[in-house]
Amino acid sequence: MDRHEAIKNAYKDLGGEATFYDGMITCSTLPGKAVCKLVWNMDKRKNTRYLDLALSGIPKDFSGRMLEVPVGTGVLTMPVYEALPGADITCLDYSPDMMERAKRQAEKRGLKNVRFIQGDVGKLPFPDGSFELVLSLNGFHAFPDKGAAYREVFRVLKPGGIFCGCFYVKDENKRTDWFIEKIYTPKGYFTPPYETARSLEKRLKAMYRKAEVKTVEGMAVFRCRKGVLF
Numbered sequence: 171m172d173r174h175e176a177i178k179n180a181y182k183d184l185g186g187e188a189t190f191y192d193g194m195i196t197c198s199t200l201p202g203k204a205v206c207k208l209v210w211n212m213d214k215r216k217n218t219r220y221l222d223l224a225l226s227g228i229p230k231d232f233s234g235r236m237l238e239v240p241v242g243t244g245v246l247t248m249p250v251y252e253a254l255p256g257a258d259i260t261c262l263d264y265s266p267d268m269m270e271r272a273k274r275q276a277e278k279r280g281l282k283n284v285r286f287i288q289g290d291v292g293k294l295p296f297p298d299g300s301f302e303l304v305l306s307l308n309g310f311h312a313f314p315d316k317g318a319a320y321r322e323v324f325r326v327l328k329p330g331g332i333f334c335g336c337f338y339v340k341d342e343n344k345r346t347d348w349f350i351e352k353i354y355t356p357k358g359y360f361t362p363p364y365e366t367a368r369s370l371e372k373r374l375k376a377m378y379r380k381a382e383v384k385t386v387e388g389m390a391v392f393r394c395r396k397g398v399l400f
Contacts, residue, residue: 189271192245195308209349211387220336220386224307225250227334227393232257234302237326239291240264240309244272247307251281259284260301262291292318299328306335311350311360324377329398333378339390340364346388365390 193199197206197217206212212220225246228236233256238247241261251259261276261284263269269286276284289295291306292315304323313319323333338360340347354360365373367385374381374394381394 189243192243195242195245208345210346210389211343216386220389220391221246221307223384223386223391224334224336225305227332228254228303228305232303234258235300236260236303236305237262237294237296237301238305238307239294239323240268240306240312241272241286242268242308244275247305248272248275248279248281248284251276251284252279255283257283260287260296261285262287262289262294264288264290291322294322294326296326298325299331300326301331302328303332303334306333306337308337309335311338311364314361316363320373320377324396327396329396331396332393333374333396334391334393336389336391338364338388339367339370339385340388341366342385342390343388350388 190201193202194205195202197203197212197214203214206217210217228250230253232254235258238259238261240263241247242263244261247261251257261269261272263272263286266288269288273286276286287295291309291313304327306323310316310319327333338346338350340350350360350364355362367383367390370390370392371381371383374383374392378394379397381392383390383392385391
């Protein structure tokens with residue numbers, strides 16, 4: 171199964187473990203599709219497109235050390251990790267409840283190369299240059315100290331390493347921005363300040379040797395590579 175199909179079938183594969191969040195993030199249930207359309211102006215095609223782009227930074231034959239932060243329930247990535255048997259994958263999340271769900275999915279799929287650690291992205295418990303790749307899906311818009319998160323990801327990446335993923339950016343869709351400001355932020359789901367696509371690209375290009383940012387509605391997808399030291 172390729173990555174596109176893995177994303178398409180992610181919710182269905184969860185069985186009884188599926189949550190409302192899983193249905194929304196995969197745009198796979200009636201309530202999930204309603205939220206995707208109302209808040210994000212996305213249908214299944216757009217939802218799959220931004221996730222495809224976010225995961226495209228992972229080489230199909232990747233066999234190095236990889237960090238995913240935050241892992242959430244693992245709905246998006248556990249199916250992908252089945253196709254990376256040679257990779258050494260560490261999944262970190264601040265929420266033990268979310269991480270426990272991801273752990274059960276990894277066990278269900280028989281993933282022996284994935285380990286789970288509870289921790290704070292603003293203070294990662296790893297030495298400098300520990301990973302060849304860091305993946306972050308739908309996390310940075312919720313992190314309370316985004317500056318620390320950016321610095322820590324950069325620190326734990328090896329020179330030449332890849333940082334890729336996605337998160338919400340403002341000024342791409344007015345309706346989405348309204349929901350984020352009036353509902354998601356007051357409820358504590360998301361934490362300001364928020365990047366724009368332009369500010370994100372500027373930030374990443376200042377930190378990394380190569381950086382690319384694209385948007386699908388209010389979601390920015392990015393891929394960048396850390397410079398090599400000589």
